[in-house]
Amino acid sequence: MNLPPLVQSFVLHFGEMGSRWGINRTVGQIYALLFVSPAPVCAEEIAESLGISRSNVSMSLRELQAWNLVILKHKPDDRRDFFTTPEDVWQILRTLAEERKKREVDPTLSVLREILMQRPASDAERHAQQRMSEMHTLIEQLTHWYEDVKQLETERLATLLSLGAKVTKLLEAKDRVVSLGRSRRPNPANKS
C-alpha cells in the first residue's frame, strides 16, 4: 500500500471496520480511498494504491455499485472507467440508509408478515406469534418514520436533527396552548 500517511490511516481503518459494517475489508478500503480522493480514480490505480489484485478491485467495485455508493465517470478519449463517491455526505447517508434498510430490514419484515399470517398450532406458537407481532409493530413504526423523514430536504432534516429532543418541548407547549386533540396516527398494530 502506497498512500499519504493520513489517507492510509483512514483507508486501513475503513478496512478493519468492514466486517462490522457487513462489507469486507477490500470494499471498505476502496470506498475510503474514493471518498478522500480529489478526483475520480481508475481501477488500475486503486489496485496499485491498495496493493491488491486487479480482479479483486473489479469485484469490489461491482459490490460498491450494487450499493449505489460509487459514481462512474469517464474522461474524453480514455476508455477506462473512473470512480468517485458523491460529493454530498448527506446524499451518501441517504443512500446508505436506503440500502441497509433494503438488505437488513425489509427481508425480516416480510418474513414476519408471512409468519403472522399463519394459524398457531400450539400455545408455544401462539406466544411466539405474539412476540413476533410486537417486533413487527415496532419495525413498522420505525420504517414509517424513516420513509417520512427521508423525503425532507437536507436543510430541514439538519434542522430537525439539531433540535433533537427539544421538539418534544415544542410539542408540549403547542399542546398546552392550542388544543389540537390527538394528532397521532392510529396504531395499525397487528393487523397486517
Place this chain on the structure above:
Amino acid sequence: MNLPPLVQSFVLHFGEMGSRWGINRTVGQIYALLFVSPAPVCAEEIAESLGISRSNVSMSLRELQAWNLVILKHKPDDRRDFFTTPEDVWQILRTLAEERKKREVDPTLSVLREILMQRPASDAERHAQQRMSEMHTLIEQLTHWYEDVKQLETERLATLLSLGAKVTKLLEAKDRVVSLGRSRRPNPANKS
C-alpha cells in the same frame, strides 16, 4: 433442529440474516429462540433445540451477553443458568442502538478526530482532511441527535416517531407565529 414450524422459520431467518447484521448464524438463531420463548431457556435446551454443540452455545451466549441482549435468570434449587431477552421491545431497540453505536460508530469517530488533529503534508492530504472533516461533522450531528432522543421516555419517543416529518410543519407554523429566532445549535464544524 426440533422446533414448532413457526418458531423454526423465525429462527432460521435470524440465522441467515446474522451475517448481514454483523453477528453469526448461531448467535442470531439463539437470540431468535430466546426472543419467542415463553420462559427462560437453559443452555442445554438451546443446544438441543438448535442441534448445535454445547460449547458453541456457551460461546454464543457469551457474545450475546457482551451485547447486553440477554438476561440471565435462575430457578430456585437449580444450578443451571437460564436465559431470556427483555420483555419490552423498545428496550431491546435501545440496547441494540447503543451497542451498535459503540462498535460501529465510536471507533470511526475517534479515528477521524485523530487524523484531523494532524498537519497535512501535501495537497492530497489537505483535500483528504477536508473530506474527513465533512464526514466527521455529519457523524457528530447524528450522534448528538441520538444522545438527545435516547433520553426520552418510550411514550414520548413513540409520539415523535409517529409524527415523523410532520414536526417540521409544526415548526414552520411556530416560526411564523412566534419569532423565536435561531434555536439551532452552533455548528462545531472542523475544530475538534
Place this chain on the structure above:
DNA sequence: TAGTGATTTCAGAAATTTCTGAAATCACAG
C-alpha cells in the same frame, strides 16, 4: 476432601469468505 453436574476454554476441524492469476469477454480502432 471427593464427587457431581454445570459451564468454559481452546486446539484443531470444518465451513465460509475473500482473494488471486489466468483465461475469457468486451468495445472499439484500424
Place this chain on the structure above:
DNA sequence: CTGTGATTTCAGAAATTTCTGAAATCACTA
C-alpha cells in the same frame, strides 16, 4: 476481420471465521 487495451469471470488458493469434542474449571454438596 484483427489487434489492443480495459474489464470481468471463475476455479482454486489463501485467509478467516465458526464450530466441535475433549479437557479444564468452577460451584456446590455430602
